[in-house]
Amino acid sequence: MNGVKINKKEPSISMSRRTLLSSMGALALFGMDSFFSYTWASIELDQTLEELLVNKISEDSPSIILNLPNLVYDGSRVPFSIEVKSPMTETNYVRQVHVLAEHNPFPRIATFHFTPLSGKAFARTRIRLSKSQHVIAVAELNDGSILTARKWIEITLNGCKED
């Protein structure tokens, strides 16, 4: 596994889309080199996020199951889980899933790293959301291809003021 692969099957990649994918590819490379010290901040993060956050990604992948409520009163502890439907073998697996909140003061929520030993690309946690917004997932497969999905959630109370 070396180099950067972009999913060639994607039809007509727009300019912004291309920027995104190359960023993600660089990310993948970086991630492999440094499994532990990796952070997103070291690459063209702002640009990547911007692309993601201005709703320019064309469609949600049906393989990503973003599980969070449609509406919660309190954004400080929102139940969240994600599963990417995919084989998990040495040659074909989900390598990582980035989760973002487009309007949080710090949009990055978490990155889950999977391995063929994971058995399935599933993770569950609880997240803070400052207001109603899209929660976005970006999954990167071992061949470098990218899948994305988003889900809108209504929040009544700001979750970043948690006591």
Add this chain to the structure above:
Amino acid sequence: MVKPKLRVKAPKEAHRGEIVEIMTLISHPMDTGLRKDQDGILIPRKIINKFICIYNGDIVFKTNMHEAISSNPLIQFNFIVKESGTLDLIWHEDGGKIYSTSRNISVH
């Protein structure tokens, strides 16, 4: 700060090749750096920023966590148990502190 409490739910036994479910929780305020204390002074950021799960020396799952993970971070994930062994669970805190615990799983 009080020493974080670690909670882990992992099976004690599994079949060979079984995908088991692991649930973990560390009691931690996950201070975002945005909140002020009673005197109006910003509480510096201190979060659990990484969680790593190693089984018999192999990383099976890892998470980078940011400010948007709720206090008392709960992480649930799965992995395939191929042989009996030890599951090491490691939490990294801002500033370099590490909290860890382990569980044994026996394959039958």
Add this chain to the structure above:
Amino acid sequence: MKNITRRKFYKIMGTFGAVTALENLGRGPTLLLAAVRHVVVIGGGFGGATAAKYLRLMDPNLKVTLVEPRRSYFTSPFSNQVLGGMKTMEELTYSYKILQRKYGINVVHVAATRINAVSKTVLLQDGKSLTFDRVIVAPGIDMRFDQIENYKPEDTDLIPHAWKGRPATLRLLQQLESMPNGGMVLICPPALPYRCPPAPYERASLVAHYLSQHKPRSKILILDAKEQFPKQALFSAGWKSLYGRMIEWFNGSAGGLILRADAKNMTVETEFGIEKGDVINLIPAQWAGRIARDSGLSDESGWCPVDQLTFESTLLPGIHVIGDAAIAGAMPKTGFSANNQAKVTAAAVIALLKEKEPTSYSISNTCYSFLAPDYGIQVTSEYQLSGRKLVKIKGSGGVSPLNVDLSVRYSEAVSAQRWYDSITQDMFG
């Protein structure tokens, strides 16, 4: 009557005492004695029994009827001692006979089903009704079955709350006695507000006392809906020194909050998965006793808003709500609170009947908790009216100190017993 303010209405009623008689005509022979004012008290617990007695003590001309279906009363305070093997159920059971004989209270052992603020009547289960000039409602609590998935009234046999009444406490006691050494006891307290906030932790302590003597390999897991609990530092330190690692506590966000119950399989479910218990003491969320809710005295919270000067309902005139069911500002829902509120309310009711201004007051509450038979701790607070809301008086009261000699804990245990003896004497003696 809608256009007459409440105060004007009292005035009319007072000036024209005969109006009362006229209004009541045709409802029964007692009305010929209309000059005698009649106060009905619904519920014979810490609030109601005290209110009935003090109404008669403060105004012997008043006719007082206490409506309480049970023939005897089992006190929730100190009932954890039954679970700890320190007291029998009989020692905590009181009769209404003295209230009847010594204080001339008319005690009616039937359930009240509805209060009508307009006709000023209380409907009773037996079809009869009582007419009142004012009514004090002390209905206590009912358990809520709408907060935890799959938790139903019939489940309380298998997973008893033991939060009110003799039978529920007895069921929990029997389960503790029959569980194996090495078993797991789950205690699951709800979020505030609920009856007696420190009591789940006293319960954990006294159950641990019993288990450490009879089933020392057992464990107690407290799965709490809350993030912290009253007197937490004192309880935590006491548990460690008395019971080692027998008691473990998890706050709501650390997997303590119960989402689902399965009485048949003896499990509860939290965000952190399923916990199995040999004994499960699920203490559910609560709301005002049914009579209050059925009569329109509760708001969307399930509790009853009152004018905290008089404890008169802000929803319906002429009806006072006291004790656990009332929203009493900063006061916690305890037997002692109810007892003190009853006295304030008795005085206010008498003042209002005589069309006098009810007087302001301050009021206190003490919660004692036992961690072991000779180990007591307490928290005391005083409250006063700010406008018409009860607020805690800054700097009042206090909590038992940490890190003191066991003799201090012993003397607080003795004080606690004295408190119990005197408050039950105050209610029933």
